[in-house]
Amino acid sequence: MRRSVSLAYPRGVRPSVPLAVEIAAARAVATLSRLVGAGGGTTVPGKLLSRLDPNAIDRLAARLPAGTALVSATNGKTTTTAMAAEILRPTLRLAHNAAGANLVSGVASTLLAADGAELGLFEVDEAALPQVARRVRPRVVCLGNLFRDQLDRYGELELVAERWRDAVAGLPAGARLVVNGDDPQLAGLAEAHEPVTAFGLDDPRRARPALQHAADSKYCIRCGAPYEYAAAYVGHLGDYRCPRCGHARPQLDVAARAVELHGLESAVFQLATPEGTRRVELALPGLYNVYNAVAAAAVARALGASLDEIAAGLSRFSAAFGRFERIPVEGKELILLLIKNPAGANEVVRTLVDGRPPRTVVVALNDEIADGRDVSWIWDVDFEPLLAGLDRVVATGGRAAELALRFTYGGLDEDAVEVEPDLSRAFDRGLALTPAGGELVVLPTYTAMLALQRIVAARGLARPYWERAG
Amino acid sequence: MTAIRVGHLYPDYLNIYADRGNIAVLARRAALRGHELDVTPLGLDDEIVPGAHDLYYVGGGQDREQLLVAENLAAKADPLREAVAGGAAVLAVCGGYQLLGRGYRGFHGEDMPGVGILPVETAAGDRRMIGDVLLECELEPGVRWTIAGFENHVGRTRLDPDAEPLGRVLAGFGNDGVSGFEGCRQGRVVGTYLHGPLLPRNPWLADWLLAQALAHRSGGDPPALEPLGDALERRAHAISAERARMRGGRY
Numbered sequence: 001m002r003r004s005v006s007l008a009y010p011r012g013v014r015p016s017v018p019l020a021v022e023i024a025a026a027r028a029v030a031t032l033s034r035l036v037g038a039g040g041g042t043t044v045p046g047k048l049l050s051r052l053d054p055n056a057i058d059r060l061a062a063r064l065p066a067g068t069a070l071v072s073a074t075n076g077k078t079t080t081t082a083m084a085a086e087i088l089r090p091t092l093r094l095a096h097n098a099a100g101a102n103l104v105s106g107v108a109s110t111l112l113a114a115d116g117a118e119l120g121l122f123e124v125d126e127a128a129l130p131q132v133a134r135r136v137r138p139r140v141v142c143l144g145n146l147f148r149d150q151l152d153r154y155g156e157l158e159l160v161a162e163r164w165r166d167a168v169a170g171l172p173a174g175a176r177l178v179v180n181g182d183d184p185q186l187a188g189l190a191e192a193h194e195p196v197t198a199f200g201l202d203d204p205r206r207a208r209p210a211l212q213h214a215a216d217s218k219y220c221i222r223c224g225a226p227y228e229y230a231a232a233y234v235g236h237l238g239d240y241r242c243p244r245c246g247h248a249r250p251q252l253d254v255a256a257r258a259v260e261l262h263g264l265e266s267a268v269f270q271l272a273t274p275e276g277t278r279r280v281e282l283a284l285p286g287l288y289n290v291y292n293a294v295a296a297a298a299v300a301r302a303l304g305a306s307l308d309e310i311a312a313g314l315s316r317f318s319a320a321f322g323r324f325e326r327i328p329v330e331g332k333e334l335i336l337l338l339i340k341n342p343a344g345a346n347e348v349v350r351t352l353v354d355g356r357p358p359r360t361v362v363v364a365l366n367d368e369i370a371d372g373r374d375v376s377w378i379w380d381v382d383f384e385p386l387l388a389g390l391d392r393v394v395a396t397g398g399r400a401a402e403l404a405l406r407f408t409y410g411g412l413d414e415d416a417v418e419v420e421p422d423l424s425r426a427f428d429r430g431l432a433l434t435p436a437g438g439e440l441v442v443l444p445t446y447t448a449m450l451a452l453q454r455i456v457a458a459r460g461l462a463r464p465y466w467e468r469a470g
Numbered sequence: 471m472t473a474i475r476v477g478h479l480y481p482d483y484l485n486i487y488a489d490r491g492n493i494a495v496l497a498r499r500a501a502l503r504g505h506e507l508d509v510t511p512l513g514l515d516d517e518i519v520p521g522a523h524d525l526y527y528v529g530g531g532q533d534r535e536q537l538l539v540a541e542n543l544a545a546k547a548d549p550l551r552e553a554v555a556g557g558a559a560v561l562a563v564c565g566g567y568q569l570l571g572r573g574y575r576g577f578h579g580e581d582m583p584g585v586g587i588l589p590v591e592t593a594a595g596d597r598r599m600i601g602d603v604l605l606e607c608e609l610e611p612g613v614r615w616t617i618a619g620f621e622n623h624v625g626r627t628r629l630d631p632d633a634e635p636l637g638r639v640l641a642g643f644g645n646d647g648v649s650g651f652e653g654c655r656q657g658r659v660v661g662t663y664l665h666g667p668l669l670p671r672n673p674w675l676a677d678w679l680l681a682q683a684l685a686h687r688s689g690g691d692p693p694a695l696e697p698l699g700d701a702l703e704r705r706a707h708a709i710s711a712e713r714a715r716m717r718g719g720r721y
Contacts, residue, residue, distance in 0.1 A: 148486065152600050152622055156486075156532040218482075224538050226482075367713070373602070374620045376666050379488030401705035405670045408702065409494045419702070 022056055026112050042101035046108030057104065060111040061120055061136035066092055068120035068136045069299055072129045072164070073144025073180075075344045076292040077102070079284075079323050080144055081123040083296035087305050087313025092119045103128045104135065119303065126160050127153075130167040140302045141171060142178040143186045144295050147235055147343035148216050148380075150372035157216055161185055168193050178298045180291070181250045182237040188221040188247070199254040199298040200237075202272070206259050206287055207231035207238065212346055212382060222247045234288055235343040254298040256280075256290050263355020264335065271297055271311060278311035283318055286351035288344065293317075329461055332431060333439045338449050339363075340371070342380040348443060349386045357389040358441040362430040364397040364423060364448035371445040375399050378406045387412045392433055394418045396426030397448045423451050474500055474683045476509045477523035480531075480539045484565055487622070489529030491667035492561070495676050496525075503695050505684070514542050520552040524683035525559045528566025530665060536565040536574075537582060543569055544583035554587055557689075559658035559682035563668060567653065567661035568592045568625050577624065588654045588661050589630035595646075598624045601719035603642030603664055604711050605652050609678055616640070617672045618710035619664030621719070627663075629654055636662050641718035658682040671706040673698070 026045040046057075061068050071081045078100050085096045095114030097106050102125045111120065124132045126149075133141060143164060148157055168177060168189060179190040181198030190196045211218055211229065215236040219226055225244035232238035241248040256269040257277075267282045267290050282293055297310045305313070319325060327334040337352075339345040352358060367373050387393075387410055395403040400421040407417050420426040427442070434440040444452055478493065497507040512518065531539070543550075554560060562570045571590035574582040584592075605617040617637060626646035629635060635645070636653025644652035645663070653662035660679070662668065669676040681692035 151486070152620070156534075158532060158534055219535070219538060373713075373717075374487075374600075374622065374666070376488040376491070376620060379491030379494075379667055379670075380485075399706075399709065401702055401709060402671065404702050405706050406491070409491070409498050409670060414702075419705070 023112055026109075042097075042099045043103070043105045043109055045112055046101075046105035046110075057108040057111060058135050058137075060108070064095065064117060064120050066119035066303070067139035068122065069140035069142070069303055070122050070124045070129065070133060070136070070138045071142040071144065071295070071299060072124045072126055073142075073295075074126060074147040074149040074160075074341065076144055076288060076295070077123040079289065079292040079319070080142065080295045080299070081121060083293055083314060083317050084299045084303075085121055086317045087296065087300040087310050088119065088121065088303060089313075091305070091309065093117050095120045095122075097122050104131055107132055107136065127163060130163050130170065133167045134170055137172050138175055140176045140178060140299060141167070142295055142299045143180065143189070145180050145183050145235075145237060145291070145343075146185050146217070147341055148377070149341040149343075150374075152372055152374040153369065157185075161189065165189055165192075176302045178295070178302055180237065180295065181252050182233065182239070183217065184221055184227060184236065184240055184247070184249075185217040187250050190250075197253045197298050197302055198250045199294045200249070200252045200256075201231075201233050201259070201287070201290065201294070202239075202252060202255040202257045203259045203269075204231040204239070206261070207233055211236065212342075216343075220245060220247050234291060234347055237291070254294055254301065256294045259287065259290055261285070261287065261351075261354060264351065265355070267293075269293075271307075271314075273297070273301060273307055275307045278307055280311050280314045282314060284324060285355070286347050288347040327456060327461055329431065329440075329456075331436050332434050334456070335439050335441045336449065336452065337441065337443050338446065339381075339443045340446055342377055345381040345383075345443070349381070349383060352441065353385045353389070356439075357386070358439065359389065359391045360393070360430060360433045360440065361386070361390060362394040362396060362426055362440065362442045363403055364426065364442065364444035364452070365395070365399040365403045366397045366445050366448045366451075367399050368447045371447050375402055378403060383407065384410055390416065392416050392418065394420055394426050394429050394433070396420050396423055397445065400426075423448060424455050427452065427455060471504050471506060472684060472687055473506045473508045474525065474680065474687060475523045476507055476683075477512045477518070477526045478509050479512050479526060479528045479543070479566070480514070481511045481529070482513060483535040483539045484529040484531040486532055486535070487530045487564060487620075487665035488667045489527070489563060489665075492529075492563070492669045492676075493527060495667075495669040495673070496680060499673065499676050499698065500680055502698055503680075505680075514539065518546045518549040518553060520549050520556055520558075523553065523558060524686040525561070525679060526550070526553070528560070528562040528569060530564030530566060533576070536569070540569060540574070540582040540584075543585055547585040547587075550585055551587055554657070554659055557658065557686040559679055559686060560587070560660065561668075561679055562588075562659075562661040563665050564623060564663050567663060568627065570659070570661050571627065571654075574625060587659060588656055589633040590627050590645075590654050590661070592625040592627040594624050595626045598622060599643035599647055599719055601642055601717065602710065602714035603644065603652065603718055604640040604714035605637030605644075605664070606640055607637030607655075609655065609675075615672075615674050616707075616711060617662075617664060617668075617675060618707050618714060619662075619666040619668050619672070620710075621663045621665070623663050627654075636660055641714040643719040647719070658686070666710065671703060671710050673700050673703045
């Protein structure tokens with residue numbers, strides 16, 4: 001398909017084709033991609049468009065009357081963007097890459113598919129942010145957090161921070177930077193820019209007793225001394241201060257206060273903004289989702305949403321594609337929670353343990369590019385509080401044996417660990433171990449999650465992802 | 471029961487590639503043989519006291535963290551060298567391996583001092599060497615093992631002509647992507663780029679290190695440790711080895 005179209009012209013020769021024709025051609029490819037079962041057609045059309053006309057994405061973005069907002073983060077960018085979309089949808093027609101295609105090609109595909117959109121709202125891959133920002137000239141850029149994640153793909157944390165610094169330096173004049181003030185690295189990065197909105201958490205009762213093992217940016221970005229934390233919430237995110245040079249968390253413009261966590265059911269908090277405070281009841285679990293909600297609130301506010309619209313949108317929100325799902329299966333409930341790096345997995349573990357700790361879990365570890373080929377991160381996850389309450393864990397995926405080692409060396413009895421690399425059989429085994437009316441918790445990495453979605457869809461239990469993420 | 475005393479150098483700074491997994495493996499495998507692993511974190515303000523520890527562990531860090539500890543460790547080179555001369559074992563992974571050499575020259579020409587225990591030198595290259603790795607090594611004459619792991623380093627480490635590598639690269643980049651060798655071994659000191667972490671899927675290396683540490687503790691020869699089943703470890707090793715063969719780095 002790709003060959004017959006893109007090699008029709010010699011290198012360097014650019015045919016003059018109207019944008020409308022390019023769009024029609026690329027859209028036809030999206031339909032084909034779905035028909036041949038290659039997936040949702042979420043990236044191929046954008047790739048094709050870029051081959052036809054590398055500047056098409058710039059022109060498509062420039063057509064949006066309300067401009068574009070970008071959201072990047074190692075953790076939570078899909079959810080944050082989906083929450084912002086929920087807030088803004090009643091008042092604006094959106095171009096939103098809801099299925100998570102977050103490279104330049106995915107953004108281009110979304111722009112193509114969104115006829116008559118007024119606002120572009122995109123989650124963007126960490127490494128792709130400078131390029132996407134240069135192309136679409138955003139009004140608002142949100143930087144959510146920076147954790148160790150897929151070091152084999154992105155290199156070190158500092159490298160990502162450097163790319164983001166470049167992206168910020170290249171933003172159009174007047175573009176608003178929305179940053180997580182609780183992340184020292186990001187707050188530091190925002191110091192060179194105007195205007196800035198800082199968001200964060202303000203509830204020391206929800207702080208961890210100590211920094212987690214996998215905390216990343218725990219040394220002062222200015223002088224290298226260890227930060228002191230009045231409150232550490234998630235990983236290295238919190239209310240920090242350097243005892244040596246005084247570098248400290250900035251004043252928060254948008255904050256979550258009085259946070260109440262109700263296990264896997266919900267999180268309730270007071271959203272405090274310069275315009276006032278509203279109670280938000282979020283139908284999502286965990287402190288990490290409170291961070292996502294505050295980020296989304298700050299983004300929507302920067303785009304002109306009122307406090308009432310923000311509170312109503314967040315309360316309406318259910319869950320972003322694949323991050324957290326409850327699916328009824330044979331009189332039981334399947335609970336899918338994505339794990340992908342230590343910071344995120346730690347929060348998933350904390351949320352499970354704080355609620356009704358499961359007795360059985362299925363954990364799925366793949367090592368494809370989208371999962372990270374280096375699986376060492378599982379050893380940095382604090383699985384132990386979860387292991388303490390488990391009768392049985394089914395380790396599955398391409399690196400099931402490695403996962404089983406993580407659990408046995410973490411203190412779980414060898415007899416309590418089952419190794420079943422085949423996802424479908426592991427899923428069945430998990431179901432068989434779950435009592436009638438009970439919940440089966442499955443913690444998959446990214447490609448394992450996609451595979452599980454396909455398994456569930458093939459059994460007629462849920463629709464495929466490209467039909468749901470709309 | 472013997473308490474094996476481990477000095478874990480800079481655990482707050484050098485921990486990027488799941489180094490605590492290596493410690494967990496040593497602890498459990500010692501416990502299964504009736505020994506206790508007594509781990510002491512040694513931070514910036516702690517001294518290295520020769521003879522006080524049977525095994526030193528130095529993990530990997532990001533450049534920024536590595537820079538924060540490099541000078542501190544270099545200032546402790548004498549007691550560390552004395553500890554090694556007294557028979558203490560060392561496992562140094564990635565950044566820790568670089569720090570045990572004579573030094574590290576960064577991409578922008580900045581120098582990071584090393585402690586000079588291993589006869590190697592490292593300089594930053596222009597692209598990172600990332601991927602699965604498989605080695606063949608012979609730590610004891612006539613005993614061949616394969617070691618499987620993951621590497622992610624921009625440093626190119628060159629061994630002195632008479633230095634002994636940890637192993638021969640079967641798949642992956644290794645020390646510099648061109649020599650065909652990985653790591654460095656000198657007596658009871660092992661330095662390597664392999665993480666993943668290293669020890670869970672290479673239990674024979676964990677046991678070798680424990681035996682060396684026990685020898686330091688007793689002043690005698692390394693004892694033969696009772697074999698463990700290691701069925702899971704072998705499975706994990708086989709998959710990791712296969713990944714290296716299928717998709718390990720090529721320079």
